[in-house]
Amino acid sequence: MKPTTQNPELISALVDGQLAGEDVASVLAACEADAQALASWNSYHLIGDVLRSPGLALHGADPAFVVRLRARLGQEPAPDARSAAAVAVPALPASLPTVQDRPLAGAGREASNDGSFRWKLVAGFVSLAAVVAVAWNAGSGVLSPPAAPQLAGSDASRQVLVMSEQGPVMRDARMQELLAEHKQFGGTSALQMPSGFLRNATFEASQAERR
Amino acid sequence: MDLLSTMNLKLFRCAALVGCALSATNYIAAQTPAQTQAPAPAAAAQAGEPKNISEWLTRMHEASRNRSYIGTFVVSSGGVMSSAKIWHVCDGTQQIERVDTLTGPPRSTFRHNDQVVTFMPEHKLVRAEKRESLGLFPELLKSAGGHIGDFYQARQEGRERVAGVDTDVIALLPKDNMRFGYRVWAEQKKGLVVKLQTLDTDGKVLEQAAFSELQFDVPVKVEKLVQMMNKVDGYRVEKPELVKTTASAEGWALKKPVAGFQPMSCHKRPRAAQPGDAPMQWVFSDGLASVSIFVEPFDAQRHLKESRMAMGATQSLTRRMETWWLTVIGEAPMATLGQFADGLERKK
Numbered sequence: 137m138k139p140t141t142q143n144p145e146l147i148s149a150l151v152d153g154q155l156a157g158e159d160v161a162s163v164l165a166a167c168e169a170d171a172q173a174l175a176s177w178n179s180y181h182l183i184g185d186v187l188r189s190p191g192l193a194l195h196g197a198d199p200a201f202v203v204r205l206r207a208r209l210g211q212e213p214a215p216d217a218r219s220a221a222a223v224a225v226p227a228l229p230a231s232l233p234t235v236q237d238r239p240l241a242g243a244g245r246e247a248s249n250d251g252s253f254r255w256k257l258v259a260g261f262v263s264l265a266a267v268v269a270v271a272w273n274a275g276s277g278v279l280s281p282p283a284a285p286q287l288a289g290s291d292a293s294r295q296v297l298v299m300s301e302q303g304p305v306m307r308d309a310r311m312q313e314l315l316a317e318h319k320q321f322g323g324t325s326a327l328q329m330p331s332g333f334l335r336n337a338t339f340e341a342s343q344a345e346r347r
Numbered sequence: 348m349d350l351l352s353t354m355n356l357k358l359f360r361c362a363a364l365v366g367c368a369l370s371a372t373n374y375i376a377a378q379t380p381a382q383t384q385a386p387a388p389a390a391a392a393q394a395g396e397p398k399n400i401s402e403w404l405t406r407m408h409e410a411s412r413n414r415s416y417i418g419t420f421v422v423s424s425g426g427v428m429s430s431a432k433i434w435h436v437c438d439g440t441q442q443i444e445r446v447d448t449l450t451g452p453p454r455s456t457f458r459h460n461d462q463v464v465t466f467m468p469e470h471k472l473v474r475a476e477k478r479e480s481l482g483l484f485p486e487l488l489k490s491a492g493g494h495i496g497d498f499y500q501a502r503q504e505g506r507e508r509v510a511g512v513d514t515d516v517i518a519l520l521p522k523d524n525m526r527f528g529y530r531v532w533a534e535q536k537k538g539l540v541v542k543l544q545t546l547d548t549d550g551k552v553l554e555q556a557a558f559s560e561l562q563f564d565v566p567v568k569v570e571k572l573v574q575m576m577n578k579v580d581g582y583r584v585e586k587p588e589l590v591k592t593t594a595s596a597e598g599w600a601l602k603k604p605v606a607g608f609q610p611m612s613c614h615k616r617p618r619a620a621q622p623g624d625a626p627m628q629w630v631f632s633d634g635l636a637s638v639s640i641f642v643e644p645f646d647a648q649r650h651l652k653e654s655r656m657a658m659g660a661t662q663s664l665t666r667r668m669e670t671w672w673l674t675v676i677g678e679a680p681m682a683t684l685g686q687f688a689d690g691l692e693r694k695k
Contacts (some may be wrong), residue, residue: 315661318637333458
């Protein structure tokens with residue numbers, strides 16, 4: 137049997153499906169023999185669940201542990217330089233808001249850890265499957281989306297979620313482009329100068345987020 | 348990996364937006380009694396007050412060229428709320444405007460007459476373009492000689508206070524069911540539009556844009572904003588390329604005109620990604636509403652299914668036509684877009 141100090145790594149690898157052959161057998165044996173190993177096994181699964189979906193973590197897990205875990209994750213350095221992008225806006229006048237950090241009305245509806253921006257980034261790294269599944273569910277109730285077959289392929293990046301009165305709708309990125317072009321050059325209206333331009337600059341720019 | 352985190356963030360933001368939209372809806376609900384009350388009966392038209400639709404539109408347009416202000420502008424469309432801070436300065440001969448989004452990604456859009464520059468700080472990118480449509484106003488009214496008046500009529504509906512400003516409420520109502528109607532709240536003093544609703548053929552509000560707060564005659568100088576607009580150091584400047592053309596040169600025609608809509612312009616946008624057949628955009632307007640027809644070669648990979656979609660006042664329709672793919676987008680009822688799609692014909 138391997139020394140117990142190695143067990144945590146091995147158990148972690150097993151959870152991730154990276155062990156094979158003898159190693160699997162030895163780790164399973166360790167779990168049987170050692171209460172500590174079994175606890176690690178459970179913890180690693182919990183960690184995986186927390187990363188995949190905060191909702192999963194709340195079932196039968198120790199809430200205090202989950203809270204501590206999230207706090208620690210929040211302190212981890214963000215693995216993506218993108219997080220720094222929202223901060224520096226030197227070339228523009230001082231009053232330009234850094235919107236990404238702005239608390240939104242209705243923020244209470246979000247997960248309690250939502251204040252931690254980095255947490256989202258960490259979560260973002262974990263599971264393509266989870267993200268696609270959510271996007272898929274969001275769309276399928278509304279449309280029989282023409283977009284659906286594309287989701288499976290690399291074309292997934294072309295799909296965007298658009299909020300509408302009917303709920304989220306899957307929309308093709310190309311369609312968003314044409315919409316923007318219609319607004320820019322098709323804005324031929326006598327109401328364009330008084331308010332159409334303001335309307336487009338306010339609304340279309342916000343929609344660019346989902347482009 | 349980059350893509351994954353971006354997608355995930357999008358979802359979080361969508362959730363946040365839902366929350367935002369919901370609370371905004373409540374806000375509107377709270378405001379509703381004031382808005383739906385029958386407006387105070389219109390005072391007997393005073394001498395010199397505009398009476399027909401062209402006079403109202405001219406007055407509104409003049410006000411946008413003579414009024415300086417700072418305000419917060421809120422657009423609600425298709426269940427989504429967006430807002431922006433606006434600076435608008437003019438000195439009689441030129442006007443300049445700055446729009447900073449308060450929702451979504453940070454964007455600063457500057458407009459100096461018909462030059463439009465959009466700053467996207469997170470991408471260190473600036474998009475600079477000339478928007479000829481912005482200069483079209485007087486022609487839209489003049490060329491057709493009361494053309495707008497053939498398809499819409501103006502009706503004064505009373506007076507209301509919006510964003511601390513006393514306004515006239517004017518309904519611009521379509522005379523047929525081919526187009527949407529509008530309700531405009533115009534400042535009484537000069538006629539600046541402070542609120543605008545787009546109404547469907549049943550009179551239901553599809554979209555609303557309004558100032559929530561407005562201050563007139565603020566001490567901001569045109570030069571100051573021009574200076575900011577030109578300060579693109581550290582940004583990559585992108586100028587979308589646009590090639591003017593005509594529908595007939597591209598081999599397209601409308602079998603039958605769509606009532607009230609006249610062709611305004613036609614152009615192509617060459618794309619680096621797809622050399623050769625650039626999509627064509629053919630723009631129509633009835634003076635208040637506009638419709639774009641986009642035509643591009645059919646691509647079985649991308650053009651999977653014909654669709655019809657609505658978001659706020661903007662409707663869209665896609666359709667395959669032999670070896671072509673049509674997309675019709677406009678602030679007009681779906682049936683009207685359908686007439687455009689049905690009427691398009693290949694001439695080559």
